[in-house]
Amino acid sequence: MNRLINIRLVLAYSIVLATFSCSETKKDNTPWGSLFDGETLNGWTQKGGEAKYTVSDGVIVGATVHDTPNSFMTSDKMYGDFILELEYMVDSSMNSGIQIRSNSFHYYQDGRVHGYQVEIDPSDRAWSAGIYDEARRGWLNTLENNPSAQKAFKQGDWNHYRIEAIGDTIKTWINEVPAAHLIDDKTASGFIALQVHSIGKDNKEGTEIQWKNIKILTDSLSKYSKTSPLTPVVTKNQLTIKEKEEGWELLWNGKTSEGWRGARLDDFPKQGWEMENGVLTVLSSNGEESAAGGDIVTTDLYGDFELKVDFKLTEGANSGIKYYVDTDLNKGPGSSIGLEYQILDDARHPDAKLGNHEGSRTLSSLYDLIAADINKPANPIGKWNTAHIISKNNHVEHWLNGAKVLEYERKNDVYRKLVSESKYAKWPKFGEADKGHILLQDHGDRVSFKNVKIKPAKKG
Numbered sequence: 001m002n003r004l005i006n007i008r009l010v011l012a013y014s015i016v017l018a019t020f021s022c023s024e025t026k027k028d029n030t031p032w033g034s035l036f037d038g039e040t041l042n043g044w045t046q047k048g049g050e051a052k053y054t055v056s057d058g059v060i061v062g063a064t065v066h067d068t069p070n071s072f073m074t075s076d077k078m079y080g081d082f083i084l085e086l087e088y089m090v091d092s093s094m095n096s097g098i099q100i101r102s103n104s105f106h107y108y109q110d111g112r113v114h115g116y117q118v119e120i121d122p123s124d125r126a127w128s129a130g131i132y133d134e135a136r137r138g139w140l141n142t143l144e145n146n147p148s149a150q151k152a153f154k155q156g157d158w159n160h161y162r163i164e165a166i167g168d169t170i171k172t173w174i175n176e177v178p179a180a181h182l183i184d185d186k187t188a189s190g191f192i193a194l195q196v197h198s199i200g201k202d203n204k205e206g207t208e209i210q211w212k213n214i215k216i217l218t219d220s221l222s223k224y225s226k227t228s229p230l231t232p233v234v235t236k237n238q239l240t241i242k243e244k245e246e247g248w249e250l251l252w253n254g255k256t257s258e259g260w261r262g263a264r265l266d267d268f269p270k271q272g273w274e275m276e277n278g279v280l281t282v283l284s285s286n287g288e289e290s291a292a293g294g295d296i297v298t299t300d301l302y303g304d305f306e307l308k309v310d311f312k313l314t315e316g317a318n319s320g321i322k323y324y325v326d327t328d329l330n331k332g333p334g335s336s337i338g339l340e341y342q343i344l345d346d347a348r349h350p351d352a353k354l355g356n357h358e359g360s361r362t363l364s365s366l367y368d369l370i371a372a373d374i375n376k377p378a379n380p381i382g383k384w385n386t387a388h389i390i391s392k393n394n395h396v397e398h399w400l401n402g403a404k405v406l407e408y409e410r411k412n413d414v415y416r417k418l419v420s421e422s423k424y425a426k427w428p429k430f431g432e433a434d435k436g437h438i439l440l441q442d443h444g445d446r447v448s449f450k451n452v453k454i455k456p457a458k459k460g
Contacts, residue, residue, distance in 0.1 A: 030083075030217060030224050031217065031219070031220075032085070032215035032216065032217055033215065033216050033217065033218070034214065034215055034216075035075060035084075035192065035214040035215065035216050036060060036211075036212075036214040038055075038058040039055060039058075040055060041053060041055060041060070041073065043075065043076050043077070044073050044074060044075060044076065045073075045074050045076055046071065046072065046073050046074070047071075047072045047074050047104050047111075047113050047193070048069055048070050048071050048072045048112070048113050049065070049068035049069040049070055049071035049072075049196070049198060050065055050068040050071060051063060051064055051065050051068065051071035051196035052065060053071075053073050053194075053196070058212055059210045059211065059212045060073070060194060060210065060211045060212070060214075061208055061209075061210050062096075062194060062195075062196035062208065062209045062210075062211075063196070063205075063206050063207065063208050064094070064196055064197070064198075064199045064203070064204075064205055064206060064207045064208075065199075065205060066199060066201060066203075066205050068198060069198050070113070070134075070195060070196070070197055070198050071195065071196040071198075072099060072102075072113045072193040072194065072195050072196075073193060073194045073196075074099070074102070074104075074113070074191045074192070074193040075191045075192040075193065076191075077191070078189050078190055078191055079100070079101070079165075079189060079190070079191070079192060079216070079218065080101070080165075080188055080189035081165060081166045081167065081218065081221055082164075082165055082166075082216050082217060082218050082221070083162070083163070083164050083165075083166075083216070083217040083221060083224060083225065084098075084100065084161075084162070084163040084164075084165075084192065084214075084215070084216050084217075085160070085161065085162050085163075085213070085214075085215050085216075086098070086160075086161055086211055086212070086213060086214040086215070087158045087159065087160050087161075087211070087212050087213045088120060088158070088159055088161070088209060088210060088211045088212075089156070089157060089158045089159065089209070089210045090120055090122050090159075090208075090209040090210075091122070091207040091208055091209065092122045092155055092156065093122075093203065093204070093207055094120075094122065094197060094207050094208075094209055095119075095120065095121060095122075095123070095197045096120040096194075096195050096196060096197050096209045097117035097118060097119050097120050097132065097134070097195045097197075098117065098118040098120070098161065098163065098192070098193070098194065098195070099113065099115055099116065099117050099134060099190075099191070099192060099193035099194075099195060100115070100116050100117075100118065100163060100165055100170070100190070100192055101115050101116050101165060101187045101188065101189055101190040102114060102115025102116065102117075102134065102187075102190040102191055102192075102193055103115055103187070103190045103191070105377065105402075105403075107375075107377050107402070107403035108377075108401075108402040108403060109135060109402075112135050113134065113135065113193065114133075114134055114135035114136045114402075115133070115134060115136070115187055115190050116131060116132075116133060116134070116140075116165075116170060116187065117131070117132040117133070117134040117195065118130075118131060118132075118161060118163055118172055118180075119131070119132050120195075120209070121153075122153065122155060126143065126150035126151070126153055127142055127143040127144070127150070128143070128149075128150075128152075128153045128159070128174055128179070129143070129149060129161060129172040129173065129174035129179030129180055130142050130143045130172075130179065130180050131170060131172065131180045131182050133186070133240075134195075136186075136402075137186075137240045137242060137243070138240055138241055138242030139240065139241045139242065140182055140184060140233065140235060140240060141180040141181070141182045141233045142241070143179060143180070146178075146179060146180075146230070148177050148178075149174055149177050149178065149179035149180075152174045152175045152176075152177040152179070153174060153175070154175065158212075159174060159175055160173075160174070160175050160176070161173065161174060162176075162226070164221075164225055164226065166221050166222075166225060167185075168183050168184060168185040169181075169182070169183050169232070170182045170184070171226070171228045171230075173226075173228075178228045178229055178230050179230075180230070180233075181228045181230040181231070181232040181233065182232065182233050182235070183232045183233070183234045183235070183236070184234075184235040184236075185236075185384070186235075192216075194209075194211055196209060236254065236278045236450060236451065237250065237252065237253065237254025237255075237278050237450060237451060237452075238250075238254075239453065243453065243455075246455060247455050247456075247458065248306075248453050248454065248455045249453065249454055249455070249456065250452070250453055251298065251307070251438065251452040251453055251454045252280060252449070252450075252452040254275075254278040254450070255275065255278075256275070257275070259298060259299055259300070260296050260297065260298060260299065261296065261297060261299055262293070262294050262295070262296055262297075263294060263295035263296060263297045263325070263327050263336035263437075263439060264294060264295075264327065264336065265294070268296065269293035269294055269296065270293075271293050272285065272293015272294065272442055273293045273296065273442075278450055279448050279449070279450050280440075280448065280449045280450065280452070281446060281447070281448040281449070282319065282440070282441075282442045282443075282445075282446065282447050282448075283446055284314075284444065284445055284446040285442075285444045286444060293442050294442050295322075295336045295439050295440065295441050295442050296439065296440050296442070297325060297327055297336070297437035297438065297439045297440075298437050298438045298439075300437075301435040301436055301437060302323070302435060302436065302437075302438060302454065302456055303434055303435045303456075303457055304391055304392045304393065304456070304457035305323075305389075305390075305391055305454055305455060305456050305457060306388070306389070306390050306391075306454065306455040307321070307323065307387075307388070307389045307390075307438060307452075307453070307454050307455075308386060308387070308388050308451065308452075308453045308454075309321055309386070309387045309440075309449055309451065309452050309453075310384050310385070310386050310387075310449065310450045310451040310452075311343055311384070311385055311386075311387060311447060311448065311449050312382065312383065312384050312385070312447070312448040312449075313343065313344075313345050313381050313382070313385075313447055314345075314381065314382070314445065314446045314447065315345060315348055315381050315382075316345050316348040316349050316445065317343075317344070317345050317349070317381075317443075317445035317446060317447050318343070318344050318345070318349050318351060318443040318444075318445050318447075319343040319344075319440070319441045319442075319443050319445060319447040320340040320341060320342050320343050320367060320439075320440075320441040320443070321340070321341040321343065321387055321389065321438070321439070321440060321441070322336070322337075322338035322339060322340045322341075322437075322438070322439035322441065323338055323339050323340075323341070323389060323391065323436060323437075323438055323439070324338050324339050324391075324431055324432075324433045324435070324436035325337070325338030325436045325437040325438070325439045326338070326433060326436055326437075327437055336439060337424070337427060337430070338431065338436055338437070338439060339366065339367075339396075339410075339431045340366070340367035340368075340441075341364065341365075341366070341367075341387055341389055341398055342361055342362065342363060342364060342365045342366075342367045342372075343363065343387070343441075343447060344361065344362060344363045345363075345381055346362045346363050346378075347381075355367075355368050355371075356368050356369065356418075356421055356422040356423070357369070357370070357371055357418075358371060359371030359372070359374065363376065363378055363400070364376055364378075364387070364398050364399075364400040364405045364406070365398075365405075365406065366396075366398065366406060366408065368422045368423050368424065369408075369418045369419065369422055369424075370406050370408055370418065371406070372398060372400070372405040372406050373403075373404075373405040373406065376400050376403060376405045377400060377401045377402070377403050378400060378401070379401065384450075385400060385401055386399075386400070386401050386402070386451075387399070387400060388400075388402075391410075392457070394409055394410040394411050394412075395407065395408075395409055395410075396408055396409070396410060410431060410432060411432050415431075419431065438454070
């Protein structure tokens with residue numbers, strides 16, 4: 001009998017030890033900080049639409065409202081690198097998301113919230129924890145090839161997200177299942193936001209999504225970061241799903257000189273330019289224009305188009321993106337002349353104070369003809385900027401980082417008067433060609449380019 005009692009005691013003790021050991025293994029020692037105090041929305045500000053946000057029993061509740069755009073409860077604090085965990089429960093009829101590294105600028109679509117969104121998708125598509133670029137580039141990392149993550153979502157129950165944003169890498173998990181792995185460096189920091197999506201007139205008002213246990217880590221991230229087994233989606237020098245649907249094409253493939261040549265050469269320059277890690281860079285030659293490699297142009301000609309180019313300046317640098325360029329080699333030194341989207345360090349390069357009209361040689365200006373908006377949203381030297389040029393039916397627009405900074409009409413009397421008063425007056429019908437090359441300028445300064453994309457006019 002005593003032996004039986006001893007055996008039972010040993011078994012009971014073993015169970016206690018096992019339970020204690022298990023609880024110790026599962027204990028989370030991560031030094032989390034809380035983004036939500038469990039009682040109020042202090043530290044948060046609503047942007048966008050007028051959906052209703054309330055707090056009840058330690059939970060943030062968002063409810064849909066008719067006739068209002070997407071609504072966002074945004075953190076007052078901005079975050080760059082972080083690890084974020086939270087739980088949510090969503091009505092099966094809704095679509096929602098968690099915004100990270102998102103922003104709202106007055107110059108960007110009148111303050112519209114934009115940036116990375118970790119999707120909440122209770123539909124049959126089941127892309128919850130995929131990565132969408134709200135009000136910008138659309139889907140970046142879908143879940144159509146990740147059935148394990150698609151099945152991990154729990155309908156009508158609480159779901160857990162882990163989101164890691166470290167450097168150019170964003171990784172997500174849904175209920176501990178790896179969901180998305182994205183490498184993209186479009187935005188380095190911004191707020192975190194809880195989205196209540198807009199609804200159509202036939203959708204029921206007052207449907208809800210709830211969030212709780214919102215916690216964040218911003219220190220010692222390498223220590224707590226988890227490895228994802230997923231193959232990362234890389235966006236550099238690639239077309240997004242939306243761009244493919246809209247007819248965009250890569251103008252530079254990120255690796256070779258295919259599609260490009262020297263402006264006054266039959267082939268790509270043998271010196272003066274380098275291609276490394278998906279970045280195309282014109283090398284410095286002490287500011288001596290075309291001293292080394294010279295300008296490069298597309299082998300194809302373009303009429304109406306949209307062009308996007310990411311560029312990065314070094315201190316005091318000068319370069320440009322030219323369009324409607326005629327490179328007839330028989331025309332001599334002026335053979336690479338064309339309309340120019342100026343790329344310049346306005347604070348340090350003397351050209352910023354020159355030009356036919358004040359400011360007409362500053363960043364994003366139509367070089368020597370029309371000055372860009374003085375309030376243009378330029379990123380600091382050494383950071384990437386995005387140039388966007390739209391030319392359609394002789395109407396041309398220059399954009400910088402999502403803001404339109406100038407527009408004009410080609411071939412009309414106002415335009416021709418500007419040309420007649422500029423350095424271009426000696427070229428007959430300057431900038432009036434129906435088609436031309438796209439050119440990246442070698443002005444003797446180190447300037448880098450990537451994500452060079454074009455949407456040509458539809459034929460026929």
